[in-house]
Amino acid sequence: MSGNKLRAAILIISETASQDLSTDKCGPILQDVFRDDGGDQWEVAETKIVPDSILDIQSAIKQWSDGEDALNLIVTSGGTGFAVKDQTPEAVSPLIEKHAPGLVHGMLAASLAVTPFALMSRPIAGVRNKTLILTLPGSPKGAKENLQSVLKLLPHACVQAAGADSRAIHVGGVKKLEEDAGVPSGAASVIGSKTEGHAGPKAHTKPEDRPQSNDPSAGPTRRHRTSPYPMLSVDEAVKLIEQHTPPPQTILAPVNESLIGHILAADVHAAESVPAFRASIVDGYAIKHPQSGKFEKGTYPVALVSHAQAGEVQPLQDGQIARITTGAPLPPGATAVVMVEDTVLVAKTADRAEEKDVEILTDAVRPGENVREVGSDVQAGDVILRKGEGITAHGGELGLLASVGTAEVLVYRRPVVGVLSTGDEIVPHDRPGALRLGEVRDTNRPTLLTAARNAGFRAVDLGIASDKPGTLETTLRTALSTVDLIITTGGPTLERSLGGTIHFGRVSMKPGKPTTFATVPFKDPGTGRRETRVVFSLPGNPASAVVTFHLFVLPSLHYAAGVRPVGLPRVMVTLEAEVRLDAVRPEYHRVVVVARGDGRLYARSTGMQRSSRIGSFRGANGLLCLPAGEGTLGKGKKVEALLMGQVVGEV
Known part of the structure; x- marks a missing residue:
């Protein structure tokens, strides 16, 4: 080291610049990065320009990293792409004794935040002897971004590589290292300034030191500077949702495809027996046992035919048989069915269109054999579905209801969901043209509409409400007459404008802390009946909105629709x-x-x-x-x- 500064070298790898030094743009830029962003910790002790030659590259690196006066850091620029002459990784990699993939990842991540083509670079990082080596892209912009993304971390790496006591360096823990390096906690410190704009909000004062309005209906000039709502756990929030979501309402619904997704509000009894008549379960011949109970094998005349279709069937007399198909009603008097496999055709009718005589080859047929008796599947009056069971698209509930002649059933009404975006900066996601400064495409509304519909609920698009005074209130009041539950992203003034009650406004979770759950009184103008509507104000960030929909909105919808258990499995x-x-x-x-x-x-x-x-x-x-x-x-x-x-x- 020179004094207290770390010594660095810059190696420019370029055929053009090696022949004409004036064409080099990267060297001066990297010098500026060390000076402006290095926190006065660096001295650029050496600079050199070499052609795209493995031997030249290796010679320069060995000169600076081998021996007693080795430098702390070598950064190269150029030759990391896929061109035929790009050989920097192949030159540097054999020299590395300890590879540093974390630094490679950090540089790539920083560049990837700018352009997908960052993945076309092939950087190398690691230690040779006591010198840290980094390979940077050949473009001035890429070289600058890559070095800036990791520069604050490099002093720590160089000091360790130089032989410092690691235990002494780490005595203050990771937090102390981050403070000394001047980097924030978390991933943003590794992937550079391009992601620092996404870091979490940071307050510089304590809540107890901030003046706060004690008027919950105050406008923005006296608004709360911190949230007035206590921080609840997720479980506590879900309990409040269960407590304050209106109970499910019941309706009579016809038995058709619209019933799918509903929950039964009462037991369903069979109005008819299934089957309603004695039916054959095979193709064959209906027979009649004599009073003696023993059926004799032999040849019998085919007296009639019974198909699986509506119509009168003649009684079967002693000594006769009837040809019968699967599912067809047994002729009155018939006692069993012989499978066609146990018979032989003996004679046809004169027109040869039908069977006249058939030989029964077995006498082992017992009364009731191959016969489905009346009510053997369902007896009239039986409970076929219980209260609380759902009508599913993949189950047989709808078919079961239809089979016993059920015309309508009592079910819980499924609540209607309205999705509203708020804010003058929000524009439709499909609006043509580029965004103007400050505009944000509305991603939450189509996302939440899709989520509600995929959960089986009817969702109404309430559009985008302006922040202008009175506009949001009017939009919400109109929506309350058409939907049971409103999802907004942005936090309307529910207490002041609509007389609602906010049951919670903060939840200890990540993501989704600023989630609000409220109920609003509503008087039906048609019936005069007073009802309660539910409003969820979800965080504006897209991932937060989706997570909180599944954790909080979906359970509320399930409570209101009679679905149990509530929420996601x-x-x-x-x-x-x-x-x-x-x-x-x-x-x-x-x-x-x-x-x-x-x-x-x-x-x-x-x-x-x-x-x-x-x-x-x-x-x-x-x-x-x-x-x-x-x-x-x-x-x-x-x-x-x-x-x-x-x-x-x-x-």
Whole structure:
């Protein structure tokens, strides 16, 4: 080191610049990065330009990293792409003694936030002797972004590589290292300034030191500077939703396809027996046992034919048989059916169109054989479906109701959902043209409409409400007359404008802390009856909105529709990789749940879980229920998950 500064070298790898030094743009830019962003910790001691030659590259690196006066850091620029002459990774990799894949990941992540073509770079990072080596892209912009993304972490790495006592360096823990390096906690510190704009909100004062309005109906000039609502757990929030969601209402519904998804509000009794007549269960011949009880094999005349169709059937006389098809009614007097396989045709009628005489080859047929008796499936008056059972699209409930002649049943009415976006900055997602400064495409409304419909509920698009005074109130009042539950993203003034009651306004969870649940009184103008409507104000970030829909809105809809149990099904899954816990709040981590050949369910993360990142739901069919805590849950750990969709099967 020179004084207290770390010594760095810049190696430019370029055929053009090696022949004409004036064409080099990267060297000066990297010098500026060390000076402006290095926190006065760096001295650029050496610079050099070499052609795209493995030997030249290796010679320069060895000169700076081998020997007593080795430099702390070497950064190269150029030759990391896929061109024929790009050989920097091939030159540097054999020289590395300890690879540093974390630094490679950090640089790639920073560039990927800018352009997908960042993945076309092939960076290398690692230590040779006591020198840290990084390979940067050849473009000035890419080289600058890559170095900036990791520069604040490099002093720590260089000091360790130089032989410093690691135990002494880490005595203050990771928090102390982050403070010394001047980087925030979490992933943003690793992937550079391009992601720092997505870091969580940071307050610089304490809640107890802030003046706060004590008038809950105050306008924005005297609004609360911190939330007036206590922080509840998820379980406490769900209990309040159960307590304040209006009880389900009952309606008489016709037995048709519209019944699917409803829950029965009363037992259903069979109005008719099934079958309603004695029927054959095989193709064959109806026979009549004599009074002696013993049927004799032999040749019998075919007196009549019974098909599976409506119509009168003549009685069967002693000594006669009747040809019968599966499901057809037995002729009066018939006692059993002989399978066609146990017979032989003896003679046909004169027109040869029908059977005249048939030989029965067995005398072992007993009374009632191959006959489905009246009411053998369902007896009239039997309970065929119980209160609380659902009418499913994949079950046989609808067919069972139809089979006994049920015309209508008492069910719980399914609540209608309205989805509203609020804010003058929100524009329809499909509006043509580029966004103007400050405009945001409405992703939450179509996402939540889809989620409600996929859950089996009718969802009404309430559009986008302006922030102008009175506009939001008018929109909400109109919506209350047509829907039972409103989902907004943005937090309308429910107490002041609509006389509603907010039951909670904050939940200890990640994502989704600022979720609000309220009920609003409503008087039906047609009947004059007073009712209660439910309003959920979900967080504006897309991932937060979807998570809180599943955790809070869906249970409320289930309570109102008579569905039990409420909410998403819970399963145990095995982690495919380590998952970091949040130290303060339980987290609902988006995952893909797969079923493997060993009969177990496995979960893999969808990646970065930032609440504004709706892409974290791409392919996700589950939410890991992670407790608050320090550290991580390791690969192979079993964790509870909520299933949002169908489980994917993998061999």
